[in-house]
Amino acid sequence: MSKYYLAVDIGASSGRHILAHLEDGRMQLEEIHRFPNGMVRRQGHLAWDLIQLFEEIKRGMIKCKEMGKIPESVGIDSWGVDYALIDRDGRRLGEAYGYRDQRTGGADELVYKKISEDQLYARTGIQKQIFNTIYQLAADQTMRPQILEQADAMLMIPDYFHFLLSGVKAQEYTNATTGQLVDPKSRNWDWDLIDRLGYPRRIFQPMTKPGTCIGELLPELQEEIGFNCKIVLPASHDTASAVMAVPSQDSNLLYISSGTWSLMGTELEEANCSPESRAANFTNEGGYNDRFRYLKNIMGLWMIQSVRKEIAPDMSFAEICRLAEKEKIKSLVDANDPRFLTPASMAREVQTACEEKGQEVPQGIGQLASVIYNSLAVCYGRTIQELEAVNGVSYERIHVVGGGANADYLNQLTARATGREVLAGPTEATAIGNILAQMIAADQVEDLQAGRKLIRDSFEIRSYQP
Structure with missing residues (x-):
């Protein structure tokens, strides 16, 4: 009889429940x-509707019961940096703000009064993003100090949902590292930094490694959902799970986790917190088995998603790719420019950026998509050069995983711009990595290396030559 494992993979725009089992070695x-997600505006700020998201989590689990496929365990992954504050009785305090909210504007200056930007990178290895947890907490100190004072725990988004399922407050390691408050040497909270910034120690929960079983469903949820199962922490940051699913045995692994963001990087045994690394804007996020995801955040398919929503909402991404491939426009933009993070109009922002450089201004979905795809490929090529220079290694191929692996045109451009073979797939990498951590915990898969071989044998991997 098959053993099932359930991954709840929640992205910024949608979530999904993926059930998995092993059959004939695959x-x-x-x-x-599947359910929608997105930030909602409340009292002038962007926040997550955690109540609705938890209802969707339960709804998907009930569907498992209705199908007669009861999972051995469940694990939840999502984006990083955002969190919920809860009181001593487990009640949420205030909103769980989204990373695109503007409340952190100027919060970096509050932090730099207590520690310099150089020192902060040297001790955390995390690249500056104004929405990092460290800056969000600084904003809380000024905007809602009473809530911070009442808080008994800060739980990252997947940790909060694991708490609602199990009643256990556990801080999963990979997601914690995204916030710029973890010491990469001890792989624990940087308590000296936390004290220096004046954040209350009590809200930071003990660090827990991915693959840890933290308990079972609460009795009232067992009754509501119709079954009991274990709660196993995956690598709960979605990129950490996606990297687990890279189907490679290469010692020098190079990947792009391609989705709303493009996360491009490699794996390191020890963090690289050097000035050269900081100058190139690389980050050292925690990974499975104490590895580091040494990567750069690139704006990614958020730009395409936004333009499509604005001017071609009924067109599929495959159609947009085909139109972009036919265009001859040569204009390029800097895909890492913060101007593309939350523009009022992505289409207009891309056009303005081209206009400012004296380039041809793209018109229509085909030209806009062509500019964005080509700009991303150029950015990938530049990032490889930086990775090789900083780490002193060379990379033979690029593994593209996640939903963006379906973008044939972008994969072709990436191979051409980097001069490397591009291997695309699997597309459901985050859910697969989530499930892999559960299977390893259950001794159904031996270890990460065996898991990556299993993935390579189970899913289609497409090759694109330079």
Whole structure:
């Protein structure tokens, strides 16, 4: 009889329940439930609707029961940096703000009064993003100090949902590292930094490694959902799970986790917190088995998603790719420019950026997509050069995983711009990595290396030559 494992993978725009089992030496996936997500505006700020998201989590689990496929365990992954504050009785305090909210404007200056930007990178290895947890907490100190004073725990988004399922407050390691408050040497909270910034120690929960079983469903949830199962922490940052699913045995692994963001990097045994690394704007986020995801955040398919929503909402991404491939426009923009983070109009922002450089201004979805795809490929090529210079290694191929692996045109451009073979797939990398951590915890898969081989044998991997 098959043993099932359930991944709840929640992205910034949608979430999904993926059920998996092993059959004839291959991992089999089945999508059970899909639901929308997005930030909502409340009292002038962007926040997450955690109540609705938890209802969707339960709804997907109930569907498993209705299908007669009861999972051995469940694990939840999502984006990083955002959190919920809860009181001593487990009640959420205030909103769980989203990373695109503007409340952190100027919060970096509050932090730099207590520690310099150079020192902060040297001790955390995390690149500056104004929405990092460290800056969000600084904003809380000024905007809602009473809530911070009442808080008994800060839980990252997946940790909060694991708490609602199990009643256990546990801080999963990979997600914690994204916030710029973890010491990469001890792989624990940087308590001296936390004290220096005046953040209350009590809200930071003990660090827990991915693959840890933290308990079972609460009795009232067992009754509501119709079954009991274990709660196993995956690598709960979605990129950490996606990197687990890179189907490679290369010692010098190079990947792009391609989705709303493009996360491009490699794996390191020890963090690289050097001035050269900081100058190139690389980050050292925690990974499975105490590895580091040494990567750069690139704006990614958020730009395409936004333009499509604005001017071609009924067109599929495959159609947009085909139109972009036919265009001859040569204009390029800097895909890492903060101007593309939350523009009022992405289409107009891309056009303005081209206009400012005296380039041809793209018109229509085909030209806009062509400019964005070509700009991303150029950015990938530049990032490889920086990675090789900083780490002193060379990379033979690029593994593209995640939803963006379906973008044939972008994969072709990436191979051309980097001069490397591009291997694309699997597309459901985050859910697969989530499930892999559960299977390893259950001794169904031996270790990460065996898991990556299993993935390579189970899913289609497409090759693109330079």
